[in-house]
Amino acid sequence: MNILVLGSGGREHTFAYKIAQSELCDQLFVAPGNAGTDAIATNVAVAVTDFPAIKSLVLKEEITMVVVGPEDPLVQGISDFFAQDDALKDVVVIGPSKEGAQLEGSKEYAKQFLIRHDIPTAAYQSFTQANVEEGKKFLETLNAPYVLKADGLAAGKGVLILQDIEEAKKELENMLTNKKFGVASEKVVIEEFLDGIELSVFVLTDGKNYVTLPTAKDYKRIGEGDTGLNTGGMGAISPVPFADLALMDKIESNIVKPTVNGLAKENIDYKGFIFIGLIKVGDDPKVIEYNVRMGDPETEAVLPRVKTDLVKLFRHVGNQSLNTVDLEIDERSAATVMTVSGGYPEAYEKGKGISGIQEISDSIVFHAGTKIDNGHVVTNGGRVIAITSLDKDFRQALKKSYQNIEKLHFDKMYYRKDLGFDL
Known part of the structure; x- marks a missing residue:
């Protein structure tokens, strides 16, 4: 089958990396993509919210599955656009309807949903x-x-x-x-401010059934010790060491099940990811927020641990048979470290040459803000390249990622050297 991934960041490179490994994938397209996706797929210069151009691409290349990376096209209703068009309605879209996407598109909508379904959250x-x-x-x-x-x-x-x-x-x-x-x-x-330790839980649902993906914890602040401005994320660790079976049981029964059941009860068409941002207050998990897609950089730590064929999983989402899937997870820990442009998350320069990518071994390189310029990989965003490593625990995995980052160079490159400090 021919598959299209929408987006241009590290999350989308990770999707492409996993999809390209599937025997079910014949041709893979990424729109607009980056220098990393260019090496394993066909990049197409189409914006993620240009629905007519996406339709033309899907019809021209006989694409039968679209995986939506970022939130913007979901909130703008790309799933509805496909469902309401006779030429597109049979294409499997991984991403919720416009109504479902309101869980991220409006904080107030999400809060009202949480309260309607008795899901623990802040006042x-x-x-x-x-x-x-x-x-x-x-x-x-x-x-x-x-x-x-x-x-x-x-x-x-x-x-x-x-x-x-x-x-x-x-x-x-x-x-x-x-x-x-x-x-x-x-x-x-x-x-109300909730005092505790945060984690993220990722759920893939077909609207009736669901599978819970590995947990992760990301690091949002630019400075070490979680100081300074918020960013899109400076790195992630999966699984979260403190998420033991007792906590996961509470999360499943008090949060995941009522969320999926609530969507079904309200007839909200939802086929895709639910990213649940949680905080553990004492022994109890509460919801901080919902996102309606995978997180970034959490995707770069979570998906490399999923051994099950991702395209098979997505096919089960399309025909609402996720209840027949046994999800296979790599028991090792993953640690992702993000390298960013100097000045990020405020003003920064683009177009800086990147060297050392080829020298990285025993880790996975995920491109975020990169592009090809005259045959060379250059920076094209605030978050530039993520390095993900797997090992027996997160400390060993982090050590491997940090060793490999030493081989990577671009002007004013910055990364946090203290990930996992709070674990």
Whole structure:
């Protein structure tokens, strides 16, 4: 079968890497892709939200499965676009409907869904510019730190956690009145701060059945010791060492099952990934947020541990038979370290030559922000290349990744040297 992966980051390179290994895949296309996908698939210069161009590509290349990497096309309704078009309706799309994608597209929608289905989460209220003063009063009822979340998509940067009440009020005004995050912050969710340790659980569902993929923990802050600005993610570790059987049982019965059952009960068409951002408070897991696709860089740590043929899994999603699958997982730990451009997550330069990729051994190289320029691999984003290693525990895996990163070079390259410090 001919398969299309939509996206251009490390997550999409990882999807392509796994799909290319499947005997079921005849031809693999990635739109728009990067220098890494270029080596194992055909890159096509089509934007992920250009639905008419995607349709032309799918029909021209007789593509029968589309794997949607990022959230934007899902929130804009790409699954519905395929389902409502006679020429496309038989194509298997891995990604939820527009309604399902609201779990990530709107923080308020997600909170209401959690509360409707008795899924444990933080207490919250949401506010707009019209009731910004009420928002400030609500902040006064909470204890520090204060959590402000832009309701819409803000590329992973729309969450502020502030210690000072006056600063929280000022930032609330900044988000609602001065549109700090553009349209994403026309509505802001203020919620109670949960103190604990975070982890992510990834579920693949066909709308009725589901399989739970390995857990992971990512590191969002640019600075060591989890300091500085939030990024798209500086690395990830899978599995999470503290996610023992007792915790996983609680997550499954209190969170995963009610989520999948809730989607079915509300007739929300959902065939794809649910990324559940959790926090363990004491012994109990609570939901911080939903994402409606795989995380990045968690994908680079999770998927290399999945031994089951990914295309077979996706076929089961398409025909709602995931309950017949035995998921096979590599028992080893995976550690992914992300290299980033100097200045990221603020201003940074692109087009820097990258050397040393060929010298990396015993680790997997996943390209994130790269492209081919005159036959050379150059930087093309803030997060540039992720190195993933597998070993008997996360410390050994990290050691291997760090040893291989030493071989990689580009101008002003930066990476965190302390991943796993909190484990």
